Amino acid sequence: MTREPHLHRDGTWVGASVPRREDPRLLTGRGRFVDDIRLPGMLHAAFVRSTEAHARIASVDLSAVREVPGVVAAFSAADLGLHDIVALLDRPLHEFVPTAMPVLAKDKVRFVGEPIAIVVARDPYAAEDGREAAVVEYEPLPPITSDSAALAEGAALVHEEAPRNTLVDVSLFATEGIDEVFAAAHTVVEVRARTGRQNALPLETRGAVAEWDDRDEQLRVHTCTQVPHQVRTVLAASAGLDEKEVRVIVPDMGGGFGLKCVVGREEIATAAAALRLRKPVKWIEDRSEALTASFLAREQRYTVRAAFDADGRIQALDADVVCDMGAYSCYPFTAGIEPLMASAEMPGVYKVPAYRVRGRAVTTNKAPTAPYRGVSRPQYVMVMERVMEKAARALGIDPVELRRRNVITEFPYRGVNDVTYDPGSYKESLDLCEQVLRDEGWFDRRGSDPAIGIGFACFSERTGYGSGAFAQRKMAVVPGFDVSEIRMDLDGTVSVTTGTLSHGQSHETTMAQIVADRLGIPYDKVKIVQGDTDRVLYGWGSFASRSITIGGSAAAASAEKLGERLRVIAAHLMDVDVESTELDGAGGVRAGDRRLSFTEIAEVAYLRSHLLPKDVEPGLSATASFDVGGDGTFSNATHAAVVRLDPGTGGVEILRYVCVEDCGVAINPKVVEGQARGGIAQGIAGALFEEVRYDDAGQPLAASFMEYKVPTAAEIPDVRIEHLETPCAFTANGAKGAGEGGTIGAPAAVLNAVNDALRHTGVELDDTPIPREAIFRALERAAEPALEAR
Amino acid sequence: MIQLIELTVNGERHDLVVEPRRTLVDVLRHDLGLTGTHVGCEHGVCGACTVLVDGAPVRACLVFAVQCEKTDIRTVESLADADGTLSDLQQSFADHHGLQCGFCTPGMLMLAEGFLAEEPDATKEEIRDVVAANLCRCTGYQTIVEAVDACARRRRAARQEVLGRSAS
Numbered sequence: 001m002t003r004e005p006h007l008h009r010d011g012t013w014v015g016a017s018v019p020r021r022e023d024p025r026l027l028t029g030r031g032r033f034v035d036d037i038r039l040p041g042m043l044h045a046a047f048v049r050s051t052e053a054h055a056r057i058a059s060v061d062l063s064a065v066r067e068v069p070g071v072v073a074a075f076s077a078a079d080l081g082l083h084d085i086v087a088l089l090d091r092p093l094h095e096f097v098p099t100a101m102p103v104l105a106k107d108k109v110r111f112v113g114e115p116i117a118i119v120v121a122r123d124p125y126a127a128e129d130g131r132e133a134a135v136v137e138y139e140p141l142p143p144i145t146s147d148s149a150a151l152a153e154g155a156a157l158v159h160e161e162a163p164r165n166t167l168v169d170v171s172l173f174a175t176e177g178i179d180e181v182f183a184a185a186h187t188v189v190e191v192r193a194r195t196g197r198q199n200a201l202p203l204e205t206r207g208a209v210a211e212w213d214d215r216d217e218q219l220r221v222h223t224c225t226q227v228p229h230q231v232r233t234v235l236a237a238s239a240g241l242d243e244k245e246v247r248v249i250v251p252d253m254g255g256g257f258g259l260k261c262v263v264g265r266e267e268i269a270t271a272a273a274a275l276r277l278r279k280p281v282k283w284i285e286d287r288s289e290a291l292t293a294s295f296l297a298r299e300q301r302y303t304v305r306a307a308f309d310a311d312g313r314i315q316a317l318d319a320d321v322v323c324d325m326g327a328y329s330c331y332p333f334t335a336g337i338e339p340l341m342a343s344a345e346m347p348g349v350y351k352v353p354a355y356r357v358r359g360r361a362v363t364t365n366k367a368p369t370a371p372y373r374g375v376s377r378p379q380y381v382m383v384m385e386r387v388m389e390k391a392a393r394a395l396g397i398d399p400v401e402l403r404r405r406n407v408i409t410e411f412p413y414r415g416v417n418d419v420t421y422d423p424g425s426y427k428e429s430l431d432l433c434e435q436v437l438r439d440e441g442w443f444d445r446r447g448s449d450p451a452i453g454i455g456f457a458c459f460s461e462r463t464g465y466g467s468g469a470f471a472q473r474k475m476a477v478v479p480g481f482d483v484s485e486i487r488m489d490l491d492g493t494v495s496v497t498t499g500t501l502s503h504g505q506s507h508e509t510t511m512a513q514i515v516a517d518r519l520g521i522p523y524d525k526v527k528i529v530q531g532d533t534d535r536v537l538y539g540w541g542s543f544a545s546r547s548i549t550i551g552g553s554a555a556a557a558s559a560e561k562l563g564e565r566l567r568v569i570a571a572h573l574m575d576v577d578v579e580s581t582e583l584d585g586a587g588g589v590r591a592g593d594r595r596l597s598f599t600e601i602a603e604v605a606y607l608r609s610h611l612l613p614k615d616v617e618p619g620l621s622a623t624a625s626f627d628v629g630g631d632g633t634f635s636n637a638t639h640a641a642v643v644r645l646d647p648g649t650g651g652v653e654i655l656r657y658v659c660v661e662d663c664g665v666a667i668n669p670k671v672v673e674g675q676a677r678g679g680i681a682q683g684i685a686g687a688l689f690e691e692v693r694y695d696d697a698g699q700p701l702a703a704s705f706m707e708y709k710v711p712t713a714a715e716i717p718d719v720r721i722e723h724l725e726t727p728c729a730f731t732a733n734g735a736k737g738a739g740e741g742g743t744i745g746a747p748a749a750v751l752n753a754v755n756d757a758l759r760h761t762g763v764e765l766d767d768t769p770i771p772r773e774a775i776f777r778a779l780e781r782a783a784e785p786a787l788e789a790r
Numbered sequence: 791m792i793q794l795i796e797l798t799v800n801g802e803r804h805d806l807v808v809e810p811r812r813t814l815v816d817v818l819r820h821d822l823g824l825t826g827t828h829v830g831c832e833h834g835v836c837g838a839c840t841v842l843v844d845g846a847p848v849r850a851c852l853v854f855a856v857q858c859e860k861t862d863i864r865t866v867e868s869l870a871d872a873d874g875t876l877s878d879l880q881q882s883f884a885d886h887h888g889l890q891c892g893f894c895t896p897g898m899l900m901l902a903e904g905f906l907a908e909e910p911d912a913t914k915e916e917i918r919d920v921v922a923a924n925l926c927r928c929t930g931y932q933t934i935v936e937a938v939d940a941c942a943r944r945r946r947a948a949r950q951e952v953l954g955r956s957a958s
Contacts, residue, residue, distance in 0.1 A: 019884060026892025027880040029826015029866035033893065036825035125811065203830045203838060203893045203927045254828070254893025255927050287831040504891030504928050670887045677930035678890060705835035705925075713931035714922035742930075 011585075013513035013523045014733050017670035021508040021524070031252040034207040034224045039280035042209070043072055045270050046127035046283075048117040048134040049293060050109035053145070053365040053698020054156065055138035057107060057116070064133040065119055070126025073277060074134070076117045077104035080272050082238045085263060087331040088476035095170050096336060097162040099363070101328040103238060103265045103272070109138070110158055110327035111367050112699055113293030118269045120281055143365045143698035147301055147324045150362040158327060158363040167325060167335040168361035172343050173417060175354035181316040185307035189390040193766040195379045195747075196691035197299035197324070199702075200372040201710060202503075204254020205285035206294060208267035210274035219246050221271045224253045226261035226501050227541035230332055230477075232533045234263040239272050250531030253503035257682070258371040259295050260503070261543040262330040291708055292700040295370030296692055299324040300338060300379045306387045307354075312395050312402045316354035317387075319346055321380070325361045328368040332477040335361040338369065340473050341376040347417050348384050349426045349460045349636065350406045355416040365698040371543060374461075374743040378683055381459040385748035386766055389455075389755065399752075400434050403458050418472075421460065424636040425724040429660040430458050432722055433638040436658050442642050446756075451644050452655070453757025457748035460636035463663075463737025464549030464728075466628025479540040481627035482551045484558035486515070488566075488620040490606055492587055492598035494519065496558060497529045499539010500551030505675065505739060507547055510667040514552050514732060518559035519566075520585035521598070528555075537623070545737025548667060549633060549728070550626055556732035557624035565622060569605060570596045572613040626732075633728040635736040637661040639680070639745035641753040647783065650776030652688055652754055654717040659745070662724040664736035672738045673721050679742020681716045686743075687750035687768050689715070795859050799824065800868040808855050815839040815850035818865060826866040826896045830925065837924030840897035840904075841865050847904035847923075866896035869903070879903060879941045888937035890928035897924050902938045910946065914939045 008015035025031045048065075062074040084100035105116045116136055121127035142156040149155060150165035158165050182188060208223040219241060225231050228248040236246045253260070266283055274281040285294065300323045307316040321342045325335040339359030347355055388406070392399035404427060411423035437443060437454065446452045462469070467480025486496040496515050502508060512526035519526075529535055540546070563583050570589035571578040573596060584590040588597040602620055604611050609618035642656040659676055666672040689709040693701040702708040727734025747768055754775065755764055763778035765771070797804050799822060806821055813832075818824045818841070830838030832851045839850040842864040869877040876884065879899060889895040898921070905920045906912065912920075918935045926934060 020887070022892065023884040023889065024874065024876065026889055026895055027866075027876060027883055027899070028870045028874065029824070029896050031826075031892055033825075033828070035819070035829065038820070038823075125809065201927055202891070203836060203925060204828070204891070205830075253891060255891045257927070284829075287833065287836075506890070674887045674890055674929060674933065677932055678928045679930075681930035682927070704833050705831055706833070710836075710925050710927075712922040712925060713918050713935060716931050718932045719930065 013516045014667050015665065017668055018509065018513060018523060020506050021512065022506060033204055033252045033254055034209060034222055035284045037209045037222050037251065039209065039211055042280040042282055043120045043122060043277065044124040044127045044282050045273060046119050046124065046131045047115040047266060048119060048131045048136065050105065050112055050114040050116055052109055052138045052140055053112050053143035054141040054158065055109050056141065057105060057109060058137035058139050060116060061135040062117055064135065065130045068126065068130040068133050070123060071119060071121045071130040073120045073273070074117055074130065075273060075276070077102060077106045080104065080269065080276070082268065082272055085234055085238065085265065085331050087329045087334040089334050089336050090474040090476045095168065097167050099159045099162060099167065099329050101265065103268045111365050113289065113367055114327070115265055115269065118273050120273050120277065145364060145366065145694050145696060145698050147322045147362050147364065150364050158365060162363060165363045166360055167329060167363050168339050168359065170340065170343060171358045174356045175416060178316050178318065178354040178356050181354050182305065182307045182318065185315055186310040187308045187391060187394050189306050189387055189394055191302060191304045191383050191386045191390065191766055193302045193383050193386065195298055195300050195768050197296050198372065198686055198690050199291055199296055199692055199708065200257035200259035202255030202257055202259060205287060205290040206260065206264055206266065207284040208270045209280060209282045210271035211280035212275050212278050217245060219271055219275055220249065221246065221267065222249045222251055223267045224260055225250060226256045226503060226543055228501065228531055228533050229538050230541065231263050231267065234331055235268050235271055238268050239275060248533045250501055256503045257373045258375070258543060261541060262295060262333065262370040287705065288703045291692065292703050293367055295330060296326060296367050297369045297372035298379060298686065300376070302383045304383055304387060306391065308391045308395065312391060312397045312405050314350055314352055314406050317347060317352045319357045321357065321359045323361050324364050324366065326364055326366040326368040330368060330370045332475065333371060335363065337371050338376045342380045344417055344473065345377065345462060346380045346384065347415055348381060349408055349458055350384065351408055352416050366694055373679065373682060374740045377461060377744040378686060378747045381457060381744055382748040382751055382768065385457045385752055389752050400430060400456060403430055403456070407458060420631045422633050422728060423726050424460055424634050425662045425726050426458060426460065426636055428724055429636060429638040429662060432724070433640050433658055433660040436720065436722065437640055440656065442656060450760055451757055453643050453753045453755065453759070455641050455749045455752025455754070455756055457639045457745040457752065459745055460634040461545070461737070461741050461744055462632045463545035463635050464628050464632045464731060465544050465546060466550065466632060468629050469632050481625050482539050482554040483537040483623065483625040484554040485537055485623045486558040486562050486621060488562060488598060488602055490599070490602050492521065492602055493525045494521065495527045495529055496555050497536045498551045498555055499536055499541065500547035501531050501542045503542065505542065505547060506668065506671045510548060510671060511552055511555050513667055514556050515559045518556055519563055520583045521587050545739040548735050549731045549737050550628060552667070552735060553732040554624060554626035557626055558622050561622035561624050562620065565620065566598060566601050569601050569612060569616060573604060573611065628730065633731060633736045635663045635738060635741055637741050637745055639749040641749040643750065643753040643757055645754065645757045645775055645779060647779040650772040650779065652770065652775065654684065654750065657717045657719045659719055659742065660722045660724060661741055662726050663738035663741065664728045665725060665734040666723065667733060667735055669723065675738050676721055676742040677719050679740060680719055680746045681711065683743045683746020684716060684750055685711050687747040687770060689769055691769050793856055795856050797855065797858060797863060799863045800865060810854060810856050812855050813851055814853045814855045814858055817855035818850060824865050824867055828893055828896055837901060838894050838897040840900045840924065842900055842904050845904060845907060847901045866899055869899060878944060882937040882941040886933045886937035886940060888929065888934045894924060894926040898926065898934055906942055906945070910942065912942060917942065
């Protein structure tokens with residue numbers, strides 16, 4: 001059966017849920033993921049990892065490793081002599097303390113699972129045999145396993161250069177007179193919340209295949225990363241190579257969610273081993289390593305006060321945020337990623353006139369952190385939404401009505417956090433979400449069933465961070481722009497590069513839709529080229545919902561430039577003014593009733609270049625870049641969860657989930673809905689199930705899926721999605737980012753719903769994952785008087 | 791220690807020399823080059839490595855290749871036609887956006903294929919229960935359940951049509 005893709009009603013590719021270009025290969029098992037790559041003579045690596053949370057390394061003895069059958073080599077830090085990975089902020093020492101992350105641990109280990117040596121063998125089984133034979137002697141140091149222990153007077157130091165184990169400490173905004181506002185306020189509510197440490201958990205673990213190529217004089221590294229150019233830069237610097245001597249190639253990727261948008265140590269060590277041995281080396285992380293020794297996220301503690309007037313209008317917000325960033329600062333974002341995001345954006349969708357925040361990153365003896373889908377926003381949105389619920393209860397105002405009184409309704413809005421919000425549909429999304437629940441009868445059901453609770457989350461999400469926004473964060477390495485190079489070949493088909501990197505988000509489809517519209521050709525005539533540092537100009541990869549907003553805009557700009565070039569050549573060939581020509585939307589350039597097809601123009605550009613205008617170079621290519629100068633563009637949404645609590649187990653059943661989202665113009669609505677649903681599933685996971693815990697000795701307690709509960713189809717509900725559309729004024733097609741919103745709203749909606757269902761108990765819960773036992777106890781205590789009354 | 795074994799995969803016979811400790815999934819992927827079957831956890835929870843052994847879904851990371859002699863093993867590579875035309879189940883996944891990164895997809899397909907062969911009349915809720923056997927980190931599962939359910943409905947309709955024709 002052939003399926004003709006349908007154009008959008010406007011005759012464009014953008015806006016249509018066209019079939020994904022990625023699907024056929026992925027459905028038939030013909031995708032190529034990093035572990036699918038097999039090179040002649042390839043060896044396999046495994047890592048000797050620390051069994052101690054915090055210790056000096058007295059000695060590393062690999063002699064027995066090298067005797068294990070099948071083992072080819074084993075290297076410690078001293079053997080490889082690699083430079084450390086250092087991520088920097090452009091901030092003074094009292095705000096940011098730079099620390100180094102060695103590729104392999106040198107004098108000290110800082111978490112259980114930290115790589116100490118790399119073992120290379122003829123097959124992965126032998127490599128694992130080999131690592132068992134390593135002998136590492138430790139001199140244990142006191143493990144630091146919580147933010148409070150890290151900050152305690154006289155605590156052992158994870159990094160000697162960081163007093164009080166504090167890597168980032170910023171105090172921002174501090175509106176004048178804020179203390180007086182609190183003192184005079186009608187109502188002050190307080191939220192103290194802790195959020196659990198999570199693993200972003202791409203189903204494909206990390207991995208790399210590296211080889212030295214004598215013909216190209218290059219170290220070629222196939223690795224599943226969201227940021228190939230950043231891996232190239234760090235690898236070249238670490239191994240002492242020129243950047244031209246390193247080529248990073250990204251195959252198909254089984255998800256990333258941020259965990260793969262930082263530079264890891266293992267891929268550098270694997271590449272260094274391949275360089276040393278002059279043989280291909282593969283390393284594939286196993287699940288236990290992925291859970292304990294990759295990058296984690298989200299362990300934060302909030303102490304927040306908010307002042308309200310008698311009508312429920314927020315007057316001031318005072319926040320203290322402490323993020324447990326684990327053992328190291330990640331490249332390129334640093335340990336500032338979470339506290340700086342929370343501090344900069346916390347007021348969110350609400351008109352907060354006075355704001356003060358202190359944000360800190362502390363270092364502990366746990367696996368380090370990386371950005372994870374949403375970065376701090378799932379946490380601070382949850383806290384802000386708890387603030388709103390508590391204020392509503394304290395003032396006796398309906399919680400949705402209270403939000404309605406506080407959300408930003410006039411745009412552009414200049415926030416107290418020095419951020420300008422572009423237009424969104426905050427109130428409209430709130431109204432529609434409430435209406436959907438009302439129409440479906442959920443408020444009635446809540447009225448007749450005390451175990452049912454309804455929770456809302458109203459939020460916006462800054463997407464399309466340009467260099468301006470990252471510079472404001474004072475990153476020393478400032479991401480932002482993206483560049484596309486476009487080329488039309490002889491037959492009129494097009495290849496366009498992007499510095500972004502799709503790893504499940506469907507860019508091979510959506511970016512092709514964007515480019516196809518610009519040139520008036522079918523989207524399957526557009527090939528997207530990504531993830532290869534030799535084929536793609538320097539780019540920043542995919543994170544922070546930047547791909548369609550920034551990468552898509554760069555691709556669109558390159559296509560427009562190519563379109564102009566086609567018109568210039570066509571005008572010359574038809575002997576008319578360029579102004580009288582236009583792309584005809586059907587693969588040609590027309591001027592009045594005359595027309596030249598792209599293939600006819602391409603034939604001249606390549607095969608009869610003597611016919612080109614004098615000032616036009618042969619060939620058909622163009623390069624264009626895009627950046628966001630201002631504060632980015634804000635997607636927004638309102639989520640609502642309806643839950644029922646089980647008094648027998650404390651379990652939470654999600655009966656209904658509604659998401660009203662606005663990401664501007666959706667390039668491919670089916671893809672946007674997929675992003676929302678998947679994001680919501682991850683948000684629910686954080687609200688109810690997932691946490692990486694450590695014991696007091698710093699031993700991770702989740703080393704397999706038996707201890708780390710990833711929700712399945714049995715726990716994740718169907719989601720009703722409604723779209724609103726407030727186009728962005730400055731991105732191609734008016735698109736806003738759509739990758740993270742689902743994850744941001746879900747924890748708040750679920751937590752508020754659970755609290756609503758606990759409304760008869762007098763108990764309020766503010767931590768996630770929501771402890772099931774606390775729900776059970778609350779329901780049990782609430783039931784007791786009723787029992788006695790019998 | 792090594793062992794000589796004979797495996798039948800997607801109807802093709804292979805003679806292999808393997809260590810007894812070598813898992814079926816490693817043999818499929820690395821010895822036979824059938825890399826469509828993926829490895830997600832190596833402890834039998836995520837189901838990315840699900841293949842059919844004698845028609846039943848099996849975690850290929852939890853069985854040794856030497857245990858699978860004299861069985862009929864089927865992997866995701868067996869689903870589409872030789873010319874690349876997708877099977878009805880694969881097409882249903884595409885139509886419903888039942889995959890994003892595609893890493894869990896081969897396991898989900900083989901799980902559903904095995905289940906629907908056994909329970910062609912499964913309800914959507916029964917399908918959801920079975921999909922809950924495997925992990926997906928991208929989709930939130932809804933579209934996977936819908937894809938499998940839609941495929942099951944179409945197969946039932948086709949079967950009814952055949953029955954109707956033979957009755958008349």
